[in-house]
Amino acid sequence: MSILDADLGNLGNAVTRAEREGADRIHLDVMDGHFVPNLTFGAKTIAALRRRTRLPFDAHLMISEPSRYIDEFLEAGCDSVTIHAEIDEPIEPTLRSIRAAGRAAGLCVKPGTPLSALEPYRRLLDIVMVMTVEPGFGGQAFMADVARAKVLAAREYLSHKLHGGEVHVDGGVNRETAELVGGLGVDILVVGSALWRKGADMGREIRLIRALADEGYQYALNEGVAPIPRDRMVTFASLRRDQARHLREEVEAAGIPVLLFRSPEDPADMDDEARRWVILIPASAEVAATERFGRRRTALQRASA
Ligand code: DX5
């Protein structure tokens, strides 16, 4: 949820309300009055808001010189920082600083900027943000053509990420446009003014927009065949403990979350050394994990036999 259109005199309560009403994250629109014709808030405000909620903070820096302030935004507690591809200063060092701090690094493209502008930086990206309005203000009309042209294609720039790469859509998202962007496989819908309407039921609006986006994802994408549900876990291997631990370390090092359990197929009281352990991974990472670790898994299965 973007707080750009919240009561700027009461941002602390705005973020606690957002959390209470069911927002997944806070999207922080930082504007310097130079990169965009508007001025909002900086790292100090974000640091103050950080104390008011546990929700993840996605910083959207619409500023010309992010390199000057990046350390402050990281210290303020941003979980991800997205800068713009159109800035004049070098981009790579700032993306590296964000990642070196263990946060997610993103690049954002304005409606008129082609996705190819991301090419030199693709391996440093965790997030691709597609603007569907001209950056600078909330409450603008959604650009459907831009969304259709860019959102699905944006995922290609995250193909190096075996898991966890995110495509964000920002600008004009509401209950009228949510199904379309959901149908383009978006991961994160940034929603602003649609949620801050006076007297509106914010919680209900969040649920509606989320449901419409999911409807689009489930039924508009993939010719109507529901793609892999996002958070289903699948068994990737069943091995003895030592081998299971080795494989877990390697798969996790590649960025894929792993769960390791005692195999339900062995008796509960069986010795942990003798019994099998199952490795679970997200279904969405199964193909990539098999490509990358299939042979290793087979070798470990032999060693486990
Ligand atoms: C605009 C910002 C957006 C904006 C979204 O420059 O980047 O995050 O706040 O607000 P709505 O949803 O009203 O377009």
Ligand code: ZN
């Ligand atoms: Zn934004």
